[in-house]
Amino acid sequence: DAKTTQPPSMDCAEGRAANLPCNHSTISGNEYVYWYRQIHSQGPQYIIHGLKNNETNEMASLIITEDRKSSTLILPHASLRDTAVYYCIVRVGTGANNLFFGTGTRLTVIP
Amino acid sequence: GAVVSQHPSWVICKSGTSVKIECRSLDFQATTMFWYRQFPKQSLMLMATSNEGSKATYEQGVEKDKFLINHASLTLSTLTVTSAHPEDSSFYICSALAALEGNSPLHFGNGTRLTVT
Numbered sequence: 001d002a003k004t005t006q007p008p009s010m011d012c013a014e015g016r017a018a019n020l021p022c023n024h025s026t027i028s029g030n031e032y033v034y035w036y037r038q039i040h041s042q043g044p045q046y047i048i049h050g051l052k053n054n055e056t057n058e059m060a061s062l063i064i065t066e067d068r069k070s071s072t073l074i075l076p077h078a079s080l081r082d083t084a085v086y087y088c089i090v091r092v093g094t095g096a097n098n099l100f101f102g103t104g105t106r107l108t109v110i111p
Numbered sequence: 112g113a114v115v116s117q118h119p120s121w122v123i124c125k126s127g128t129s130v131k132i133e134c135r136s137l138d139f140q141a142t143t144m145f146w147y148r149q150f151p152k153q154s155l156m157l158m159a160t161s162n163e164g165s166k167a168t169y170e171q172g173v174e175k176d177k178f179l180i181n182h183a184s185l186t187l188s189t190l191t192v193t194s195a196h197p198e199d200s201s202f203y204i205c206s207a208l209a210a211l212e213g214n215s216p217l218h219f220g221n222g223t224r225l226t227v228t
Contacts, residue, residue, distance in 0.1 A: 036219075041202070041224070042221050043117070043204045043206075043219035043221045044155070044219045046216045049216055087154075099145075099157070099217060101154040103154055
């Protein structure tokens, strides 16, 4: 069962910030929020993950609401190479049987 | 960061033949590896979980005799598609866990595109 809801598609102008939302209203206290992206014909690429605090790395920032029912992935300066399908996943523990890939958001960066 | 290498990146085979796909963790040991299948314009579907030194665990609806998984070492898992048919044509992707901590991210290979003619 899908535990996250994402818009099917979004556009973003090159150089602007891309803000990708994700709803996970049934998230449990010990579940982390993960973001991956998949560029056409490649394997998924790990971006970032977090539990309840906002996180930032060299690729993106992750903003998690205080009630943890939603989050936003921010690509601060989108480039054409960021065009991909972005998956938001909630996951607990180490098993993959709960790493469920929904349909994701297809982000298109426009020149 | 953790690197997962998958080989081959693409393969074309005739119906009835078998194809082996390798998944290697290059700079870490992976006690657990996972195999996914992805059809065009669809999301990834978990096929099986592979644990080093033990039998793989298959998801419901995945034929274990058709998709043979071997995880002989901490850095290598293989998926063999036996007696392949055109409906087995798909994008196969492996992933590996670098550690057993609860929040370790999965790292994925770049996938193998299998075309059965």
